[in-house]
Amino acid sequence: MHPRALRDTPVGSVLLTNGDIDHIAGLLSLREQTPFQMFATGEIHKVLADNRIFDAVNREVVPRVTVALDQPFELLPGLTAKLFAVPGKVPLFMEGTEVQTDLEGEQTVGVRLSDGAKTAYYIPGCATVTDKLLDQIADADQLFFDGTLWDDNEMIRTGTGVKTGRRMGHIPISGPDGSIVRLSGLKAAKTFIHINNTNPIWQPDSLERAFVTGNGWQIAADGQETEI
Amino acid sequence: MHPRALRDTPVGSVLLTNGDIDHIAGLLSLREQTPFQMFATGEIHKVLADNRIFDAVNREVVPRVTVALDQPFELLPGLTAKLFAVPGKVPLFMEGTEVQTDLEGEQTVGVRLSDGAKTAYYIPGCATVTDKLLDQIADADQLFFDGTLWDDNEMIRTGTGVKTGRRMGHIPISGPDGSIVRLSGLKAAKTFIHINNTNPIWQPDSLERAFVTGNGWQIAADGQETEI
Numbered sequence: 526m527h528p529r530a531l532r533d534t535p536v537g538s539v540l541l542t543n544g545d546i547d548h549i550a551g552l553l554s555l556r557e558q559t560p561f562q563m564f565a566t567g568e569i570h571k572v573l574a575d576n577r578i579f580d581a582v583n584r585e586v587v588p589r590v591t592v593a594l595d596q597p598f599e600l601l602p603g604l605t606a607k608l609f610a611v612p613g614k615v616p617l618f619m620e621g622t623e624v625q626t627d628l629e630g631e632q633t634v635g636v637r638l639s640d641g642a643k644t645a646y647y648i649p650g651c652a653t654v655t656d657k658l659l660d661q662i663a664d665a666d667q668l669f670f671d672g673t674l675w676d677d678n679e680m681i682r683t684g685t686g687v688k689t690g691r692r693m694g695h696i697p698i699s700g701p702d703g704s705i706v707r708l709s710g711l712k713a714a715k716t717f718i719h720i721n722n723t724n725p726i727w728q729p730d731s732l733e734r735a736f737v738t739g740n741g742w743q744i745a746a747d748g749q750e751t752e753i
Numbered sequence: 754m755h756p757r758a759l760r761d762t763p764v765g766s767v768l769l770t771n772g773d774i775d776h777i778a779g780l781l782s783l784r785e786q787t788p789f790q791m792f793a794t795g796e797i798h799k800v801l802a803d804n805r806i807f808d809a810v811n812r813e814v815v816p817r818v819t820v821a822l823d824q825p826f827e828l829l830p831g832l833t834a835k836l837f838a839v840p841g842k843v844p845l846f847m848e849g850t851e852v853q854t855d856l857e858g859e860q861t862v863g864v865r866l867s868d869g870a871k872t873a874y875y876i877p878g879c880a881t882v883t884d885k886l887l888d889q890i891a892d893a894d895q896l897f898f899d900g901t902l903w904d905d906n907e908m909i910r911t912g913t914g915v916k917t918g919r920r921m922g923h924i925p926i927s928g929p930d931g932s933i934v935r936l937s938g939l940k941a942a943k944t945f946i947h948i949n950n951t952n953p954i955w956q957p958d959s960l961e962r963a964f965v966t967g968n969g970w971q972i973a974a975d976g977q978e979t980e981i
Binding site: 546556578579581618685 | 759760778781784800803805806808809845846911913
């Protein structure tokens with residue numbers, strides 16, 4: 526981390542795992558000439574390059590570092606990261622008429638984070654838990670995982686959208702193919718993140734929340750800190 | 754205004770007066786399929802069109818209406834608006850190596866708002882108060898005006914930037930060419946808006962604030978409502 530200064534922030538590095546608005550729009554609030562390093566895949570950097578508004582994040586102050594999939598790199602001193610493909614899709618604003626929702630490439634990635642002693646995985650968007658993904662994250666001490674929706678029809682049922690969760694690139698929590706069942710064999714501590722405001726697990730007294738916590742999952746909250 | 758509905762907002766129309774981040778990034782928070790009309794000049798619409806991230810603001814739900822300079826149009830039922838050129842510049846992220854800071858065109862505009870009885874002007878960015886501008890706003894009952902900086906060297910003096918105010922397209926409040934002196938002949942009620950966080954008029958007990966209010970200006974605050 527760099528020294529404290531006027532208009533400084535505690536942000537040393539930014540790692541983008543997706544090119545959609547909820548992952549990149551925050552950069553526009555970090556544009557006041559504060560130095561940090563910005564890591565992303567080539568495809569995600571291309572989204573930024575194709576939208577000139579992100580030129581406000583000055584490349585001379587904020588170096589844009591392209592990282593390859595499956596290649597470890599130093600995210601911060603003492604913290605190694607590695608990106609890997611996760612089933613997903615291109616950003617909403619780049620969708621064409623046909624959308625592949627189980628694309629595995631540089632558009633949607635998960636992150637392996639390790640300090641050499643403990644290992645955490647951060648996967649905020651995932652359309653389906655494949656056997657390949659289960660192998661990838663088998664060594665997790667802590668998993669932060671996509672908790673967008675409780676069930677696949679949630680947006681439609683609540684009148685807040687017209688798409689299923691899987692169409693949006695998000696596996697539901699519940700059901701036989703849902704994340705709880707698919708990830709039940711993992712020995713890691715598990716925390717749902719990226720939770721939509723339609724998700725009933727937000728309700729303190731809901732059966733859904735009780736089911737999630739009863740299955741050993743934590744439900745993340747703003748400002749939460751997790752010790753691993 | 755349209756009827757209340759799930760995930761509705763009270764926003765009926767959005768009028769963009771500039772294509773820079775502080776004027777357009779908020780659109781990315783209004784993207785949840787909520788209908789409103791979006792008005793702007795052709796040049797400002799071009800900034801949005803050139804940045805695909807704004808495709809998330811669905812054109813089928815949010816019509817993009819191009820308005821010509823100096824042509825009145827209905828912004829909301831009973832409220833007529835008119836855009837006019839104000840000295841300014843292109844957005845920061847579109848600056849080339851040479852920057853014209855007193856450009857008068859479609860990139861930076863002021864707004865005349867009238868319900869037929871009273872007239873307000875909204876001018877959040879203005880590099881210099883020309884005689885033409887004074888003529889334009891002579892019939893104002895209320896003026897909301899660019900109060901970004903107290904003096905031209907403020908960003909440099911406070912170590913928060915390397916550019917003068919005029920280089921950023923903002924006339925200072927103070928000085929013989931500043932906005933208070935230049936606008937002193939106007940009969941309108943006057944309010945400073947778009948005030949930078951370096952501006953000493955924010956300090957409750959500052960001499961600068963006393964000077965501003967002593968000259969009959971109001972200093973806007975978040976959530977303020979003004980009756981005209």
